[in-house]
Amino acid sequence: MSSDLHPVDVLIRRIDEDLPVPAYEHPGDAGADLRTTVDAVLEPGERAVLPTGVAIALPDGYAAFVHARSGLAARCGIALVNAPGTVDAGYRGEIKVIVVNLDPRERVVFHRGDRIAQLVVQRVEKVRFHEVAELPGSARAAGGFGSTGGHAAVSIPAAGQKDSSVPDREGQ
Numbered sequence: 001m002s003s004d005l006h007p008v009d010v011l012i013r014r015i016d017e018d019l020p021v022p023a024y025e026h027p028g029d030a031g032a033d034l035r036t037t038v039d040a041v042l043e044p045g046e047r048a049v050l051p052t053g054v055a056i057a058l059p060d061g062y063a064a065f066v067h068a069r070s071g072l073a074a075r076c077g078i079a080l081v082n083a084p085g086t087v088d089a090g091y092r093g094e095i096k097v098i099v100v101n102l103d104p105r106e107r108v109v110f111h112r113g114d115r116i117a118q119l120v121v122q123r124v125e126k127v128r129f130h131e132v133a134e135l136p137g138s139a140r141a142a143g144g145f146g147s148t149g150g151h152a153a154v155s156i157p158a159a160g161q162k163d164s165s166v167p168d169r170e171g172q
């Protein structure tokens with residue numbers, strides 16, 4: 001089991017040698033922040049594939065997942081189109097981040113070196129699929145997509161309503 005005390009060793013190559021390698025900001029963090037090597041301007045609804053300047057060689061049995069940063073999501077509406085992005089153990093190319101600006105009104109400006117996403121490395125299982133005519137029964141069976149109900153209780157803020165728990169753009 002990996003931890004802060006017993007991390008998994010991962011080889012990393014800097015394609016852009018002037019930017020720091022991804023790092024965990026705090027002990028106990030699951031994600032190491034990825035930086036964009038380029039400036040980018042995203043108009044509302046626009047997406048971009050941003051290079052991070054790093055390539056890695058994960059050990060067999062691991063994958064890395066590119067996740068959004070909650071601050072950028074809450075303040076600016078930045079999401080990942082393919083959230084989370086999957087980096088395969090055999091991938092040796094540059095890690096890229098597919099960002100989209102979901103804010104309906106404001107453009108988002110990224111500068112080279114900005115931390116735009118985070119990389120979470122995890123063990124992954126490889127399975128062998130066995131085809132059968134009938135699957136074994138279960139309590140859930142084919143129920144899904146809201147089969148347990150309860151959605152009427154979800155409150156959706158009205159458009160333009162300000163959430164005081166989210167800092168303003170000025171507070172970035």
Ligand SMILES: O=c1ccn([C@H]2C[C@H](O)[C@@H](COP(=O)(O)OP(=O)(O)OP(=O)(O)O)O2)c(=O)[nH]1
Pocket residue numbers: 066082084085086087088089091094095096097098
């Ligand atoms: O957010 C991402 C997602 C993927 N990748 C890289 C690593 C991954 O190993 C490779 C392929 O990703 P994926 O399998 O998701 O894409 P695909 O469209 O299926 O491409 P391929 O046919 O090359 O597998 O692209 C990234 O750098 N960032």
Ligand SMILES: [Mg+2]
Pocket residue numbers: none
């Ligand atoms: Mg693929």
